[in-house]
Amino acid sequence: MSNLGIATHGGADVHQGGTIGDMIISAIGRFPDRVAFVDGDRSLTYTQLGVQIGKAMAAFQQLGLKRGDGVMQLAGNRVEVFVVMAAAYLLGLRSVTLHSMGGYDDHAYIIQDAEPLVFISEKEHWARATELRAGCKAVPHWFSHGECEGFNDFWALADSLPPQPLVSHAGAADVIRLAYTGGTTGKPKGVMLANRCVWMQAVLLMAARGLPPGCRVLSPTPISHGAGAMIVPTLALGGMFVLQRGFDPEKFIDAVEKHRIGSAFLVPTMIYKLLDHPRCATADFSSLKMLSYGASPMTPARIREAIARLGPVLFQSYGQTECPSNILHLTSEDHCRTDVDTLASAGMPYPGVTVALLDENDQPVGTGEVGEICVRSPLVMDGYWKQPEQTAQALRNGWLHTGDMARRDAHGYYYLVDRRKDMIISGGFNVYPKEVEDVIAHHPAIAAVAVIGVPDEKWGEAVKAIAVKRSAASVDAEELRDLVRRAKGSVCTPKTVEFVDALPLTALGKPDKKALRTRYWGGQERAIH
Numbered sequence: 001m002s003n004l005g006i007a008t009h010g011g012a013d014v015h016q017g018g019t020i021g022d023m024i025i026s027a028i029g030r031f032p033d034r035v036a037f038v039d040g041d042r043s044l045t046y047t048q049l050g051v052q053i054g055k056a057m058a059a060f061q062q063l064g065l066k067r068g069d070g071v072m073q074l075a076g077n078r079v080e081v082f083v084v085m086a087a088a089y090l091l092g093l094r095s096v097t098l099h100s101m102g103g104y105d106d107h108a109y110i111i112q113d114a115e116p117l118v119f120i121s122e123k124e125h126w127a128r129a130t131e132l133r134a135g136c137k138a139v140p141h142w143f144s145h146g147e148c149e150g151f152n153d154f155w156a157l158a159d160s161l162p163p164q165p166l167v168s169h170a171g172a173a174d175v176i177r178l179a180y181t182g183g184t185t186g187k188p189k190g191v192m193l194a195n196r197c198v199w200m201q202a203v204l205l206m207a208a209r210g211l212p213p214g215c216r217v218l219s220p221t222p223i224s225h226g227a228g229a230m231i232v233p234t235l236a237l238g239g240m241f242v243l244q245r246g247f248d249p250e251k252f253i254d255a256v257e258k259h260r261i262g263s264a265f266l267v268p269t270m271i272y273k274l275l276d277h278p279r280c281a282t283a284d285f286s287s288l289k290m291l292s293y294g295a296s297p298m299t300p301a302r303i304r305e306a307i308a309r310l311g312p313v314l315f316q317s318y319g320q321t322e323c324p325s326n327i328l329h330l331t332s333e334d335h336c337r338t339d340v341d342t343l344a345s346a347g348m349p350y351p352g353v354t355v356a357l358l359d360e361n362d363q364p365v366g367t368g369e370v371g372e373i374c375v376r377s378p379l380v381m382d383g384y385w386k387q388p389e390q391t392a393q394a395l396r397n398g399w400l401h402t403g404d405m406a407r408r409d410a411h412g413y414y415y416l417v418d419r420r421k422d423m424i425i426s427g428g429f430n431v432y433p434k435e436v437e438d439v440i441a442h443h444p445a446i447a448a449v450a451v452i453g454v455p456d457e458k459w460g461e462a463v464k465a466i467a468v469k470r471s472a473a474s475v476d477a478e479e480l481r482d483l484v485r486r487a488k489g490s491v492c493t494p495k496t497v498e499f500v501d502a503l504p505l506t507a508l509g510k511p512d513k514k515a516l517r518t519r520y521w522g523g524q525e526r527a528i529h
Helices: 020-030 046-062 079-091 104-114 123-135 154-159 195-209 226-236 249-259 268-276 300-310 388-394 433-441 477-488 513-521
Strands: 035-039 042-045 070-074 094-098 118-122 141-145 175-180 190-194 216-219 240-243 263-266 290-293 314-320 323-330 354-358 371-376 400-408 414-419 424-426 429-431 446-456 460-469 496-499
Touching (some): 020 046, 020 226, 035 046, 046 079, 070 104, 070 123, 079 094, 079 226, 094 104, 118 123, 195 226, 216 249, 226 263, 249 268, 268 290, 268 446, 300 433, 323 400, 414 433, 433 446, 460 477
Parallel strands (some): 070 094, 070 118, 094 175, 118 141, 290 314
Antiparallel strands (some): 035 042, 314 323, 400 414
């Protein structure tokens, strides 16, 4: 009798997908002579990249590392950072990358929490690495990328060994990356990303961003964090990844023109600096087909300015560490719609990602109502490292709870209004700072703005705007207050407006609202939100 139509198989293995290591191996085999990386004056072909990954694998095996052990790095953008990450992925090690602009306390906490067996830094971070080694005695192996006083050169060890064959030893369920949250609220949490998550992130980036074969991608933002997710998709398409150590508008423009860059990832503050640079008006951006931005929202006024100067190349991605990079996206075509106000939107869900807006009882809210963004997807983390209670809270009722508040319009676009913790309660009314920020940012004299709640005897919390003026621009506080009052009403109107030379930023380039609040909530028993 025929079994047609009846699903029969020998186990769940038949339904498992590939791994991020498989993607790397395939790219190296497919494009052996192409240039994979440009790193300053150096360039590496795909074949050379594969040899380096094999040598790093050999070094880790020489050190006795086994599947599930941890490898940590503290370094700026350099090709060796990716090589070590790739070797970890292939061997099934846990890769952890520290943000080079992070503070000592966070770095030390992450080392103690993640328990790596190998720590690799570089000469540029000698002082911090030396301090961390003195304070974190449990880590047995300390190395540097290249020569560095007091540290063994990791590549001297690797080069002394024959490269290991490029074979993926890790399964789809292995946690191959611990990605620590930024630490802007309490202690950083280690987000456990399985091979499944990292692989799917790469596939979704390829599917949604429409990178062409042979694409050339420029990254001045840290590959230790969000920008690093673009490397494997670039390699899978036979492209070239160009590294820069930090963002400088002049150097960015030089690289775009020299390498005919087709794609880049920046955070909004970097795009603002690029738009304000004198060369932006005359630079040759004709090769640039996609300028992706994320980490924090970009104001609609400056989005319009970017489109006018650079063309229809903007691509927005909204995500978080717990569902890396890919929750919502706004395509270049979305940016240019005139029938729908999309410029304040974070876009629609990525393919393979289910998004719902839920209330405090995890029930769906109606169209146009504010709810918490909650997510289901194979992309979602396995949980927080050694934090079962926080894992249960974040993943309760079968949803990843992002903590971000949004509304959805009738077309299916999502509009972020703020993080739940950032919501201001003034006189019993909810005020979402981003909505106020968007109004103020429309004023041509304003370069940047942040809105927070500050203690107030009458209102509980008073809405306060902290703004940066453009050079030589003139605007007063009352003018901005009138602008908000007309757009959002009296409840959302800032009680006070303060002008500053610059907003404090987190290590990831986001406005540091924790630092801003500290100025006003310091000494208070609690911060009322």
